[in-house]
Amino acid sequence: MRIEFILKVKPGDILAKSIFSSDGKILLRAGVSLTLNYINRLKQLDVLYVYIEDKRLSDLDLEDIRLNELKVDTLKGVSTIVKKITLNDRVDIMDSLIKVEELMNYIIEFGDINKSLNDIKTHDNYTFVHSIDTGIMAAFLGINMGFERADIVNLGISATLHDLGKVKISKDMLNKSQGLSNVEYSEMKKHPIYGVDILRSNTDLSVKITDAILQHHERIDGTGYPFGLKGNEICINAKIISVCDVYDAISNDRSYRTKFNPKDSYELILAGSGKFFDEEVVKVFKDTFAVYQLGSCLKLSNGVEGYVIKQNKGFPDRPVVRVLYHGKDKKPIRFYEINLLENINLSVECVY
Structure with a gap:
């Protein structure tokens, strides 16, 4: 499968990843042949890109059925919490948190970064998908920072409810x-x-969870909110959520600004190390996440376009790309691969 910007999707393209509403219902199921009406509707929902089936990239498997089920259950749980709070109903938060725990435990046991993030966001589901993606990102950072299982689960809960x-x-x-x-x-x-007030009035969560939520907008230099905490006054879980929250947010369009390009999003996090973000967390972030998603199309400095099929660990901006065509007319060729780690004279010009 490949990632295609919605403006370049054509009728007849086959959707490779399902698109969900804010309450976990399927808006458009994977495998459907996209019509002009479907494409226009996706544009109305502010969908920026979709995953399209492509036989030339059939070895690029980004689907995890069980993970998708757990994410949908979590999406429904968080959506239920929000709806009941909005209606001033008593909220059974613990029931929904069980779904978050199941998701985090699956990430710990079987998590694959390439299959776990980057669900399609719409203006309807943005808040919920952003929260779940932030939780998953935080869990991966917790794993790579050597946290115990229970601490990773608590971190994931905090990040999902941040x-x-x-x-x-x-x-x-x-x-x-x-x-x-x-x-x-x-x-x-x-x-x-x-x-935190909502959580404390509806359930008895640990201080680790509530502190992380309370402090996730604090910054290392004291310029954050709501209390202007700095440095070691901020708990480690809040420091992790801070990085994940900002990175996911700036990687997506919002009502008040357009998204950053992938390289700029990544560089913003690295540039904030020691000022806004904890240096150790940023270091682990760099070792954990890549700049360019698998399946995305990159235009290289030599004019060639190719799709990301593999990441090079430790070199987040130097993936392996597969070239499928040449020229402006995109004439198909016998595809070949370029490893940017081995071709240091080449660079990524843009996501195309």
């Missing part, structure tokens, strides 16, 4: 396309407090 307090912020404010006023920004900065 933005729960935004349910108390008006949708108009959350979706505002212009900058927030000082009053609005002051209110927005309270969402970590709101989130």
Whole structure:
């Protein structure tokens, strides 16, 4: 399969990954032949890209059926929590947290970074998919930092629920396309407090979980919120969630800005090391995540275009790409591969 920008998708292309609503229902199932109506509807939902089946990349398997089931269950659980809070109903948070625990335990046992992230985000499901992706990213960092299983699960729960307090912020404010006023920004900065208040009033969670949620917008240099904590005043789980939250957020379009390109998103995290983000967390982040997704099309500095089929560990911006065609007319060729780690004279010009 390959990643294709929605503006380049053609009728007849076969969807390779299902697209879900905010409550876990399938909007469009993998295997469907995309029609012009489907494509236009995806554009209306602010879908930027989709996964398309491609026999030339059939060895690139990015699907994990069991993982998808667990993510859907978690999506439904988090969605239920938010709906009940919105209606001022009593929330059985522990029931939904069981789903998050199952997801985190699966990541610990069988997690494959290349198959675990990058679900399709729409304007409807963004908040929920962002929360789950942040939880999964945090779990992978916890694993690579040598955390115990129970600590990884707690970290994943905190990260998945990190933005729960935004349910108390008006949708108009959350979706505002212009900058927030000082009053609005002051209110927005309270969402970590709101989130912890909701959890404490509905269940008895450990301090490790609530502190991580409360502090996930704090910054190493003290410029964060809501309390302006700095350095070691911030718990390690909050430091991890901070990196994952920012990285996932800037990698996606929002109402108030367009997304960063993959290289800039990655570089922003590295540039914030020691100032906004914990240096050790950023170091592990660099050793864990790659710049370019498997299946994405890259234009190289020599003008050749190819699809990412493999990552080179320790070199996040130097993947292996498979070239399927030549020229502007994209004439098919007998494909070949370029390992950017072995071709240091080449660089990635853009994601194409």
